[in-house]
Amino acid sequence: GAVVSQHPSRVICKSGTSVKIECRSLDFQATTMFWYRQFPKKSLMLMATSNEGSKATYEQGVEKDKFLINHASLTLSTLTVTSAHPEDSSFYICSASIQVNTEAFFGQGTRLTVV
Amino acid sequence: GQNIDQPTEMTATEGAIVQINCTYQTSGFNGLFWYQQHAGEAPTFLSYNVLDGLEEKGRFSSFLSRSKGYSYLLLKELQMKDSASYLCAVIPQAGTALIFGKGTTLSVSS
Numbered sequence: 001g002a003v004v005s006q007h008p009s010r011v012i013c014k015s016g017t018s019v020k021i022e023c024r025s026l027d028f029q030a031t032t033m034f035w036y037r038q039f040p041k042k043s044l045m046l047m048a049t050s051n052e053g054s055k056a057t058y059e060q061g062v063e064k065d066k067f068l069i070n071h072a073s074l075t076l077s078t079l080t081v082t083s084a085h086p087e088d089s090s091f092y093i094c095s096a097s098i099q100v101n102t103e104a105f106f107g108q109g110t111r112l113t114v115v
Numbered sequence: 116g117q118n119i120d121q122p123t124e125m126t127a128t129e130g131a132i133v134q135i136n137c138t139y140q141t142s143g144f145n146g147l148f149w150y151q152q153h154a155g156e157a158p159t160f161l162s163y164n165v166l167d168g169l170e171e172k173g174r175f176s177s178f179l180s181r182s183k184g185y186s187y188l189l190l191k192e193l194q195m196k197d198s199a200s201y202l203c204a205v206i207p208q209a210g211t212a213l214i215f216g217k218g219t220t221l222s223v224s225s
Contacts, residue, residue: 006157034212043202043217044158093157100210103148106157 003027004096006107013084013114021079021110023094029074030096034104035067038091050077050094084114117141119216121203126222127193135188135219137203145206148213149177149188152200161188161201190221198223 003026013019023033031052036044048069049057056069066088068080081088091111095104118140127133139147146165150158164170164179164186176189188201200220204213 032210036215041220044213044215046212046214049212091155095213103160103163104213105160109155109157111155 004105004107009108010111018082023077023107025075025096028098033077033096035079036093086114089114117214121216121219124220129225131193132191135201137186139184139205141205141207143207145209147186148204150202193223195223
């Protein structure tokens with residue numbers, strides 16, 4: 001089946017530094033990928049829609065200058081958390097679908113801890 | 116706005132049957148999904164409904180009534196490993212992201 005790979009699975013960084021998370025579709029091309037954030041015991045909250053070759057679309061309340069998204073190819077989207085703060089500590093997950101309105105495949109998720 | 120409601124927690128015993136309900140009010144409807152998520156892991160796909168009725172897949176079944184904005188996930192012959200969070204999600208418009216409910220934490224005891 002289709003696989004979405006996300007890297008790294010865990011990262012600890014210092015306040016003020018930046019962290020890049022990669023999301024790859026391994027056996028299909030994904031013109032659109034989605035980035036979610038999940039706090040402990042909470043649901044997945046959509047952060048942004050990543051579109052290959054164009055600017056990402058951010059959800060209300062998500063700072064586009066803080067969460068930089070780049071979708072440079074049909075198989076790779078990256079999320080960079082800039083100037084990270086402890087409140088950015090969360091579980092970040094990406095997803096992609098092979099076709100519109102079909103099941104979304106999720107990456108393994110990235111546990112970010114900012115100290 | 117988008118609103119998806121499901122119970123926060125449920126408990127059941129091994130071998131039993133449990134039904135997890137989900138109601139939704141969204142700007143549009145292009146399908147409803149159920150996912151299972153174990154703590155610290157990514158969600159895994161369970162089922163997809165776009166037309167009214169029951170979809171059965173092994174021990175898991177999912178039902179949809181679009182007119183009522185209602186779905187349920189039915190888990191039969193419960194096993195300990197079924198203890199997890201179950202997420203109801205809707206695609207409001209074609210090509211857009213899944214919008215998730217808060218999830219239902221199911222605890223299965225022996």
